[in-house]
Amino acid sequence: MITLLTxxxxxxxxxxxxxxxxxxxxxxxxxxxxxxxxxTESDNRMNARLMILFFLAxxxxxxxxxxVFIPKLLPVAASEHGAKMDWLFNFNMIIIxxxxxxxxxxxxxxAFKYYGSKKNNQATFFVESxxxxxxxxxxxxxxxxxxxxxxxxxxxDITSAPQGENIVIxxxxxxxDWTARYxxxxxxxxKRNFKKITDTNPMGLxxxxxxxxxxxxxxxxxxxPKGKTIYFKLGSRDVxxxxxxxxxxxxxxxxxxxxxxxxxxxxxxxxxxxxxxQVIKNIAEVNEILAKKGEAPIEFxxxxxxxxxxxxxxxxxxxxxIVDEPKDYEAWLAKQKxxxxxxxxxTAETNxxxxxxxxxxK
Numbered sequence: 001m002i003t004l005l006t007x008x009x010x011x012x013x014x015x016x017x018x019x020x021x022x023x024x025x026x027x028x029x030x031x032x033x034x035x036x037x038x039x040t041e042s043d044n045r046m047n048a049r050l051m052i053l054f055f056l057a058x059x060x061x062x063x064x065x066x067x068v069f070i071p072k073l074l075p076v077a078a079s080e081h082g083a084k085m086d087w088l089f090n091f092n093m094i095i096i097x098x099x100x101x102x103x104x105x106x107x108x109x110x111a112f113k114y115y116g117s118k119k120n121n122q123a124t125f126f127v128e129s130x131x132x133x134x135x136x137x138x139x140x141x142x143x144x145x146x147x148x149x150x151x152x153x154x155x156x157d158i159t160s161a162p163q164g165e166n167i168v169i170x171x172x173x174x175x176x177d178w179t180a181r182y183x184x185x186x187x188x189x190x191k192r193n194f195k196k197i198t199d200t201n202p203m204g205l206x207x208x209x210x211x212x213x214x215x216x217x218x219x220x221x222x223x224x225p226k227g228k229t230i231y232f233k234l235g236s237r238d239v240x241x242x243x244x245x246x247x248x249x250x251x252x253x254x255x256x257x258x259x260x261x262x263x264x265x266x267x268x269x270x271x272x273x274x275x276x277x278q279v280i281k282n283i284a285e286v287n288e289i290l291a292k293k294g295e296a297p298i299e300f301x302x303x304x305x306x307x308x309x310x311x312x313x314x315x316x317x318x319x320x321x322i323v324d325e326p327k328d329y330e331a332w333l334a335k336q337k338x339x340x341x342x343x344x345x346x347t348a349e350t351n352x353x354x355x356x357x358x359x360x361x362k
Contacts, residue, residue, distance in 0.1 A: 041117045048115035055108040059101070074246055075279050078302065078323065079264040081158050082249035088154055092147060158250070162263040166229035169222070171304065172203055173234070173241035173254040175311045178304055178319040179203060180222035184214030184338060189233065197237070204237075205339060213340035216333070221301075221320035224266055225329035231263045244307035245321065247273075251307060266323045273323075274300045 077083045114123070168183035181203065183189045190205060190212015197204040205212055224230050234243050236254040244251045252262045273279055279300050287297040302321035306314055324332060 039116070044116040048112040051108045051111045055104060058104075071278060072282060075273065075276055075282075076268070077247070077249050078268040078273060079248040079250065079266055081154070081264050082247075083267075084154055084157075085249040088150055091150070095143060095147070158262050158264065159252070161261075162229045162231050164229065166231040166263065167224070168231045168233065169224070170233045170235065171243050171254070172237065173243065173306065173310075173317075174202070174237035175239065176306075176313040176317040177219070178243075178306075178317070180218045180319070182216040182218070182222075182333070182336075184216060186211060186214060190215050190339070192235075194237070202237075207339070213338060215339045216336045217339060217342070218336065219319075221322055222304075223322045223324050223329050223332045225326040226266050226269050226323055227326065229263055229265050232261060234260045234262075239310050240308055241306045241310050241317070242308035244305045245302065246305070247302045253308065269323045269325060270300070270302060270321075273302070 077086050166187075168187050168189060170181040170183075170189055172179040172181060179202070181189065188211045190209040192204045192212075193206055194204050196206060201207075203217070205215070207213075232243070232250075232252070234252055234254045235258075236256045238256060240256070241254040242251060243254055248264050248266065250262055250264055252260050254260065283298065283300050290297060302323060304319040304321055306317040308314075310317065322332075
């Protein structure tokens, strides 16, 4: 309510100032001054100086916000290809920033230099300049070609099948959670079929496929080892989702009825990232806000998010990613039950419950 009233006061103040200026102009005109619509050389000179002032103020505003907010962006990339993505992004931003500054400088400088005055009352007119047209066509063309080539090469490196040893993990999306499935010792995922989806088999795993019995299903969080190639295969049960792992600079759509894929190599463990000074500072700011709301503090975790608006609870669709040293990853993986072991337990529990119900009826 206070915010609304503040904005109302500001708007009314602006309207009041405008009306007072109008009254002042009319009063000056009645006293024999120049008509308000008559533009003089002095007015043009003032506008020209304001042009330069606006340009400098805009540059200062932009650089100030870059200085303040860049540290609050994502921390250093935690994957090998993430570093390449960051380099490509910075390369693009340098080109865009350079062109924006030069073109805006020319725009405001020439507006200042050639303001309407007696000495600037005639502009130079020429019909065409082949040399100028050649320059502004060829130079941007070469720059865009380099940018597109680098972008396609980086994208191809990420989405093509990895070379050498890798760990296959399927990320399965549905409204509104993620499930990770490891390919097991044979590193081959078992088949799944949407017709086999039940309450106890939400992924529709084909339990008759021997290649799927050693698969491992993880929910809430999944672990990956540092320095190993992780080959993700992505699928969806219901609508289009988008697997977004911002700290690894990785994103790919999950589409019902088809499989998409990408891969990367993690380079920083979760524990190491939690010790990063900038991460510590950012998490402290977040926890300070949470404390004011009376909510529990959090600790840093890599996240798997859905980056495609997929329904009402889209905002809450996320999963923690834990990057371990290889030996810690192997220790964690050894504690997980395979699909074959899990189904045996569930089948035994189901049979036990059925026997109990039968006994109670008797």
